[in-house]
Every structure is written in C-alpha cells, then in structure tokens.
Amino acid sequence: MTNLFNFADRAKRQKRSQFRWTEIILLGALIAGLLGSLMIGRFHVPLLDVVRIVLSGLPFRAAGDYDNAPWVVIEIIRLPRILLVTLCGMGLALSGATMQGVFRNPLVGPEIAGVSAGATLGGVIALMLGWASFGVVGLAFTGGLAALIAAFALANISGRASILALVLSGVIVSGFCSAIVGLLETLADPMTRLPTIVYWLLGSFVGATFEKVIVVAVVMLVAGTLLLAMRWRINLLSLSEDDATALGVEVNALRWTLMGLVAIMVAAQVSVSGGIGWVGLIVPHMARMIVGPDHSRLLPASALLGGMYLLAMDDLARVATSQEIPIGLLTSVVGTPIFAVLFWKTQARGWTNG
Amino acid sequence: MTESAVSFSGLSYAYHPGKWLFRNYSASVAKGNILAVLGPNGRGKTTLLKLLLGALKPTTGCLSINGSVAFVPQLFHVSFDYSVLDMVLMGRARKIGLFSQPTRSDEEAAIVALDRFGMAEFAGRPFHELSGGERQLVIFARTLMSEADVLILDEPTSALDLKNQSIVLDWIARLSRADGLTIILTTHHPHHALAVADEVLLMMGGSQYSCGNAAHVLTEVNLAALYGVPLRRVLFEHDGRRIETLAPVLPMIDREDTGRPTAGQIL
Numbered sequence: 006m007t008n009l010f011n012f013a014d015r016a017k018r019q020k021r022s023q024f025r026w027t028e029i030i031l032l033g034a035l036i037a038g039l040l041g042s043l044m045i046g047r048f049h050v051p052l053l054d055v056v057r058i059v060l061s062g063l064p065f066r067a068a069g070d071y072d073n074a075p076w077v078v079i080e081i082i083r084l085p086r087i088l089l090v091t092l093c094g095m096g097l098a099l100s101g102a103t104m105q106g107v108f109r110n111p112l113v114g115p116e117i118a119g120v121s122a123g124a125t126l127g128g129v130i131a132l133m134l135g136w137a138s139f140g141v142v143g144l145a146f147t148g149g150l151a152a153l154i155a156a157f158a159l160a161n162i163s164g165r166a167s168i169l170a171l172v173l174s175g176v177i178v179s180g181f182c183s184a185i186v187g188l189l190e191t192l193a194d195p196m197t198r199l200p201t202i203v204y205w206l207l208g209s210f211v212g213a214t215f216e217k218v219i220v221v222a223v224v225m226l227v228a229g230t231l232l233l234a235m236r237w238r239i240n241l242l243s244l245s246e247d248d249a250t251a252l253g254v255e256v257n258a259l260r261w262t263l264m265g266l267v268a269i270m271v272a273a274q275v276s277v278s279g280g281i282g283w284v285g286l287i288v289p290h291m292a293r294m295i296v297g298p299d300h301s302r303l304l305p306a307s308a309l310l311g312g313m314y315l316l317a318m319d320d321l322a323r324v325a326t327s328q329e330i331p332i333g334l335l336t337s338v339v340g341t342p343i344f345a346v347l348f349w350k351t352q353a354r355g356w357t358n359g
Numbered sequence: 360m361t362e363s364a365v366s367f368s369g370l371s372y373a374y375h376p377g378k379w380l381f382r383n384y385s386a387s388v389a390k391g392n393i394l395a396v397l398g399p400n401g402r403g404k405t406t407l408l409k410l411l412l413g414a415l416k417p418t419t420g421c422l423s424i425n426g427s428v429a430f431v432p433q434l435f436h437v438s439f440d441y442s443v444l445d446m447v448l449m450g451r452a453r454k455i456g457l458f459s460q461p462t463r464s465d466e467e468a469a470i471v472a473l474d475r476f477g478m479a480e481f482a483g484r485p486f487h488e489l490s491g492g493e494r495q496l497v498i499f500a501r502t503l504m505s506e507a508d509v510l511i512l513d514e515p516t517s518a519l520d521l522k523n524q525s526i527v528l529d530w531i532a533r534l535s536r537a538d539g540l541t542i543i544l545t546t547h548h549p550h551h552a553l554a555v556a557d558e559v560l561l562m563m564g565g566s567q568y569s570c571g572n573a574a575h576v577l578t579e580v581n582l583a584a585l586y587g588v589p590l591r592r593v594l595f596e597h598d599g600r601r602i603e604t605l606a607p608v609l610p611m612i613d614r615e616d617t618g619r620p621t622a623g624q625i626l
Contacts, residue, residue, distance in 0.1 A: 109438035234458035240445060241452050243438050247414050251430030252505060253453035298439035301460050 098311020123152020208279020
C-alpha cells in the first residue's frame with residue numbers, strides 16, 4: 006500500500022505543480038507582452054509612462070488628457086487595439102483547440118471547416134443592410150454556424166464523415182461563401198456601402214475602438230468561459246463515438262454546443278478584424294508541446310498563447326515596415342510554413358485521417 | 360436462479376428493410392455471469408453489441424439492461440497522446456459534471472483503479488506507447504472508474520499475443536467473480552469462450568442461433584456448423600488440473616511425403 010500511495014502522490018504532484026507554474030509563466034508573459042506592445046510603435050512610450058497612463062485611466066477614463074501625446078497614443082490608439090488583438094487571439098486559439106478535439110484531428114482549424122468564410126459572408130450581408138457592431142457579430146455568427154452545418158452535412162453525405170470529406174466540404178462551402186461575397190461587392194452601392202465593405206474585408210485592427218473591444222469582450226467572455234468550463238469533456242469527444250456514448254457522453258449535443266460556441270467566437274473576431282487565418286490551427290500545437298494533450302490544460306494554455314501570438318503578429322504588422330502590413334497576410338505567411346512542418350511531422354508519425 | 364442483468368427477446372436487426380442480419384434472438388445473462396458471443400464475420404456480433412450499448416435501435420424485439428454499461432472497444436485509436444491517467448479519468452464522465460474538471464479524489468481513484476491491474480506506475484506514461492495488453496488493462500481500470508454494472512467487450516483478445524490473451528482472460532474472469540460485473544464479450548476463439556464464459560451465444564445468421572450454458576453449447580457439432588471447420592474438444596492434465604479446450608482441425612502439410620526440406624535443414 007505504501008507503494009501505491011507513493012505513485013498516487015507522485016502522479017498528483019506532477020500534474021498539480023506543473024499546472025501552476027506553466028500557466029503562471031504564460032500569464033506573466035502575456036502581461037509583459039501587453040505592456041511591451043503598448044510601448045512600441047512609431048511613437049515610443051517608456052514603460053513607466055505606459056504603466057502610469059494605463060493605471061490613471063483605470064477606474065474609467067477619469068478625464069481625457071487630449072493635449073498629452075503619450076496619453077492619446079496609449080489610451081485612444083494602442084490600448085483598444087491591443088486589447089482587441091489579445092481577445093481575438095485568445096478566441097481563435099480556443100476555437101482551434103476545441104475544433105481539433107471535437108474533430109479528433111490536430112490538423113483542423115476554423116478556416117478549414119468553412120466557419121471563417123461563412124462568418125465573412127454574414128458580416129458583409131450585415132454591412133449591406135447598414136448594420137453595425139452587434140448586428141455584424143450576429144449575422145457573422147449566423148453565417149459561420151450555417152457554413153459549419155453545411156460543411157458537416159456535405160461531409161455526411163457519404164454516411165461516414167471522414168476528416169478528408171470534411172476538409173473538402175469546407176473548401177466547397179468556403180468557395181461558395183467567397184463567391185457570394187464577391188457578388189455582393191459588385192452589387193453594393195459604390196458611394197455608400199462598398200467602401201465600408203472593402204475596408205472591413207481587408208481585415209486589420211487599425212480601426213480599433215473601445216466600442217469594438219466591448220462587443221468582442223462580451224462575446225469572448227461568455228463563449229470562452231463556457232468553453233473553458235466544458236474543456237475536460239473535449240477529451241471524451243476525442244474517443245470513438247461508441248466509446249464516448251458508453252461512457253455516458255451525449256456526443257452529438259456536446260459536439261454541437263461546442264461548435265456553436267466556436268462559431269460565435271470566430272464570428273466576433275471576423276466582425277472586428279476580418280479573416281485572420283492559421284492562428285487557431287497552429288497555436289494549439291504550440292500549447293500541446295508545452296502542457297500536453299489533456300484539454301483541461303490545453304485550452305487555458307492555448308488561450309494565453311493565442312493572445313501572445315496574435316499580439317506579436319500585430320506588433321510586427323505595426324512596426325516591421327513604414328507602412329502597416331495587413332495582419333491576415335502576416336499570420337498566413339508565418340502560419341503556413343509552421344503548418345507545413347506540423348503536417349509533415351504528424352504524417353511521419355503515422356497519423357491518419359480516422 | 361438469480362435476476363438477469365441483461366436480457367433480450369425477439370431481437371432482430373436489419374440494416375436494410377427485409378435483409379435481416381439476425382432475427383428473433385433471445386438470451387438472458389444472470390448478474391455476475393459472462394456471456395461470450397461467437398460467430399463468423401458479418402453475422403452481426405458487433406451490431407449486437409451496438410444494440411446493447413444503445414448506439415443502434417433494434418428493428419424488432421426488446422432488450423433490457425439492469426444497471427449502467429461500460430464498453431471496451433476492439434481497436435483503441437486515440438487521436439491525442441493522452442497520458443494513462445487522463446485515459447482512466449475519462450471513466451468518470453458520468454460523475455464529473457458538465458462544467459467540472461476531475462478533482463484530486465478522482466485522480467486518486469484512478470491510481471487505485473490502475474493499481475488493481477498492476478498499472479499504477481504507468482499513470483504518467485503516454486497511452487499510445489503501451490503495448491496492446493497494457494492498453495487493455497488501462498481500459499479495464501477506466502471501466503472500474505465508471506462503476507458500471509455491465510461490461511461489454513468487443514474482441515478483447517484479438518490483437519494480443521498469447522501471454523496477454525491469458526492475462527486479459529484472467530482479468531475478465533476476476534472482474535466477473537470478484538467484482539460481480541456482468542460481462543458480455545465477442546470472440547473468434549471458441550477455446551477462450553470455453554475457458555471463461557458461463558453462457559455462450561452462437562450467431563449462425565438469420566434466425567438461427569444457439570444460446571445456453573457454455574459447456575453445453577460449445578459442442579463439436581455446433582461449432583463445425585457455425586464455422587464450417589471441424590473442431591475437437593480436447594482434455595488433458597496440467598499441474599494436476601483437468602483442462603478442457605477446443606482446437607480447430609487445420610489443414611496440415613504432410614512433411615514426410617513432400618520431400619521438402621524441414622526447418623532444421625534450412626537452418
């Protein structure tokens with residue numbers, strides 16, 4: 006019996022102590038990243054000033070110090086943008102980690118199942134109707150979820166939805182949505198609607214405002230909290246369906262609940278910053294390397310890393326060249342080679358579409 | 360005698376209307392007993408298990424299961440490199456709420472369950488690095504975690520070497536005798552059924568089946584009819600115990616007549 010409890014102790018200690026430290030370090034790194042991002046840019050603000058300005062504005066904008074350049078740069082331009090970037094990065098990484106668990110495949114992400122393209126279409130329709138903020142999020146969500154359902158339905162035509170079938174269905178749905186977006190652009194009034202749509206489609210965090218931060222924060226907090234609360238259950242979904250059912254899991258109900266939450270979060274991100282690919286796909290891999298595959302730990306770690314990753318990409322987009330690089334391009338340029346390496350590694354290890 | 364844990368009557372299933380996989384099967388398994396289901400490929404063994412698990416609905420007939428069911432699938436493919444501890448914790452799915460995480464006491468229970476099968480030291484190891492036999496024991500530990508009353512196993516010995524077959528069969532017998540679990544398993548090995556099962560169901564296809572006490576049902580005549588291969592019941596003594604087993608009569612090369620070199624000569 007002594008032996009037994011030694012094992013119990015050791016396993017317990019391993020799991021618990023790792024849990025605290027890794028996540029605390031990631032959280033610290035994210036906070037450092039936030040402060041660093043507030044400092045850098047065309048207009049350099051020293052760290053102490055950053056801290057002072059952020060703290061002074063804390064209860065809530067006591068008084069606007071609009072004559073003070075550092076204050077304007079931090080409070081009006083950088084802070085909303087950086088918060089928005091972080092929230093979107095966290096949401097995308099959470100979505101990716103969840104989808105990979107639900108599809109039992111480490112090579113899927115929101116862009117692959119057509120969610121991003123569907124959300125984009127929904128957003129464009131909302132803009133055509135002259136809607137804003139929550140209206141855009143709402144229709145983007147509807148579009149994202151509809152695309153996901155369509156991709157699922159197409160993949161299920163053969164009876165057994167393989168991952169390959171789902172990816173191909175995602176391509177079909179994405180292609181259709183993109184075509185409709187193009188069609189709507191040609192139909193949009195070039196004087197009033199078209200500029201808004203084109204600007205929105207370009208996708209960037211340039212126009213970040215506190216209003217957008219609040220819209221996204223509400224969505225990400227509600228959906229993200231629910232997703233995080235159910236994270237252990239995602240482990241069960243990565244078993245075979247019969248097995249999970251026998252363990253007492255309502256497989257379909259859980260799967261659709263999680264996918265609905267993913268669609269909401271992707272829609273919120275798309276509605277404020279357009280399509281940003283490859284974040285939800287590669288960040289969970291990085292997280293898996295650090296904390297392992299257990300979704301209890303993978304989801305929080307993915308969220309923290311996702312915030313950091315998109316923040317770093319956005320910093321690069323802001324400061325790398327004299328002209329701002331669209332962040333969607335940057336995440337693709339960085340993400341695709343990483344994804345290629347991951348693909349090669351998983352294939353080499355004998356991972357098959359199951 | 361005792362109450363039945365699992366019973367079905369008039370059970371039929373057809374994937375396409377009119378094309379019956381099996382018809383009017385009836386059986387009942389007493390609590391704590393082992394039922395082995397035998398039959399050639401394609402006669403519906405796996406379908407029968409899916410009906411018992413509730414993954415499929417019977418076309419006709421009814422079945423009743425007293426208590427909760429745990430399932431041990433045949434091929435255990437896991438998409439992610441979960442640790443053994445993570446795998447065993449999944450057995451707690453019914454007890455851990457939708458918005459909850461496994462607690463310390465769940466983890467301790469998982470270690471105790473693993474230790475029952477001599478696998479406690481494997482807790483931190485990746486599940487996919489284990490051998491087939493070790494995986495089977497981990498899944499048994501997971502079953503204990505779920506505190507199920509009925510255990511359904513799909514060909515638990517098919518992917519294992521001889522030693523692990525023996526270990527797994529031994530544990531199946533112990534789970535039934537010591538833990539009072541009712542066990543239903545499918546197998547392609549009649550001698551495994553003879554070794555551990557109390558009752559046997561032979562699925563001959565259509566409306567033909569044979570069900571009852573293992574020793575009475577696993578006759579040479581029944582098995583020859585089932586598989587189309589003659590089998591013999593063999594009795595021998597080992598360590599002072601009388602062992603009864605079943606051996607198929609396989610085609611054998613007459614080595615003396617062929618004039619081919621024997622293995623020894625090749626070497």
